[in-house]
Amino acid sequence: MENGSVWFRDDVLTLPSYVPGKKGLDPDTIKLASNETPFPTLPQIQAVISAAAGDLNRYPDMGATDLISAIAQFHEWPDSGIVVGNGSTALIEKILQAVVTPGSEVVIPWRSFEAYPIAIQAAGGIAVKVPLTPDGRHDLRAMAQAITQNTRAVMLCSPNNPTGPALTHSEVAAFLNEVPTTIPVVLDEAYIDFVEMEDPVNSPVLLRDHDNLIALRTFSKAYGLAGLRCGYGLTSAPMASGLRAIATPFGVNALAQAAACAALRSQPQVRAQVETIKEERSKLFAALAAQGWQVPESQANFVWFGFGERSLEFEELGAAEGITVRRYGDDGVRVSIAEPRGSLRLLRALENFRSSQKYQS
Numbered sequence: 001m002e003n004g005s006v007w008f009r010d011d012v013l014t015l016p017s018y019v020p021g022k023k024g025l026d027p028d029t030i031k032l033a034s035n036e037t038p039f040p041t042l043p044q045i046q047a048v049i050s051a052a053a054g055d056l057n058r059y060p061d062m063g064a065t066d067l068i069s070a071i072a073q074f075h076e077w078p079d080s081g082i083v084v085g086n087g088s089t090a091l092i093e094k095i096l097q098a099v100v101t102p103g104s105e106v107v108i109p110w111r112s113f114e115a116y117p118i119a120i121q122a123a124g125g126i127a128v129k130v131p132l133t134p135d136g137r138h139d140l141r142a143m144a145q146a147i148t149q150n151t152r153a154v155m156l157c158s159p160n161n162p163t164g165p166a167l168t169h170s171e172v173a174a175f176l177n178e179v180p181t182t183i184p185v186v187l188d189e190a191y192i193d194f195v196e197m198e199d200p201v202n203s204p205v206l207l208r209d210h211d212n213l214i215a216l217r218t219f220s221k222a223y224g225l226a227g228l229r230c231g232y233g234l235t236s237a238p239m240a241s242g243l244r245a246i247a248t249p250f251g252v253n254a255l256a257q258a259a260a261c262a263a264l265r266s267q268p269q270v271r272a273q274v275e276t277i278k279e280e281r282s283k284l285f286a287a288l289a290a291q292g293w294q295v296p297e298s299q300a301n302f303v304w305f306g307f308g309e310r311s312l313e314f315e316e317l318g319a320a321e322g323i324t325v326r327r328y329g330d331d332g333v334r335v336s337i338a339e340p341r342g343s344l345r346l347l348r349a350l351e352n353f354r355s356s357q358k359y360q361s
């Protein structure tokens with residue numbers, strides 16, 4: 001039984017695989033493939049993790065009560081409307097497991113976070129992929145039109161991974177008014193901390209009017225705790241209670257709970273790091289414009305290059321300059337915005353790409 005085909009359901013056997021960002025092959029290579037923060041774990045968070053490391057013979061607090069209280073305080077949102085998970089990816093999986101019925105549909109923007117179609121198919125559903133607009137934005141009108149009797153959920157990703165643009169508050173508010181209240185809307189805000197725009201989404205305000213909305217956040221990006229796996233959702237009490245029922249028991253480990261609480265207490269340092277990335281983003285976008293590149297306006301810590309069939313060539317030129325980028329087949333390449341050295345290498349790779357023979361052909 002070489003591939004386990006007798007054991008697994010067909011929909012499991014045909015799942016697309018999640019492609020993790022490649023690690024640098026040598027220590028000098030800068031990994032710009034997974035949208036991680038370039039900053040090492042803050043010392044006060046490391047101290048909390050070390051202090052908790054002696055008690056790992058015990059199970060963690062199953063209700064993650066301290067963490068949920070800290071999140072509640074931070075967002076001024078009731079504890080009863082907060083769920084936590086082993087990364088926001090686990091929450092995406094759980095929500096879909098809880099609402100998708102066999103053969104039902106989930107409307108998603110595409111391209112977007114590649115975990116969505118995998119989680120939808122694993123839950124027995126069908127992903128209805130609504131193409132982004134040419135500038136990498138959600139086509140909300142088309143998404144609303146894609147909702148049918150068979151729709152069990154809708155996903156929004158703002159800022160959108162991998163293209164970067166964010167939705168406005170008014171856009172999401174108008175969209176929510178078009179979605180029947182019987183259909184959960186998942187608003188994935190993994191990169192919300194990097195948003196700097198007019199009319200940014202304020203999800204707690206939207207949540208007050210829409211019990212079917214769940215806004216997902218993560219400690220993996222701005223808070224720099226990708227290695228610990230912790231995310232959360234803000235939603236209505238009935239939605240949270242349904243999700244708690246299906247949660248993996250003790251799904252958020254003790255170190256992650258302690259570290260996430262410490263991260264929430266470290267707002268000044270976290271916000272300063274986010275500002276540094278945003279400044280790097282402004283500089284990089286100015287340099288890209290000076291080189292003549294047209295890219296979607298990113299509100300996140302990454303930039304998208306729709307290089308199509310030349311994506312592999314660019315990935316290789318990036319590797320030659322000492323950066324690992326994230327290639328999406330023959331669609332394009334996403335590059336994280338991190339340390340200035342990384343941006344310089346990116347700009348050099350882009351210059352080489354432009355002057356390369358293949359690019360001109």
Ligand SMILES: Cc1ncc(COP(=O)(O)O)c(C=O)c1O
Nearest residue numbers: 087088089113161190218220231
């Ligand atoms: C849009 C989006 N949502 C969710 C996640 C997952 O984050 P976590 O590390 O919390 O599972 C990512 C990670 O890349 C992402 O890009």
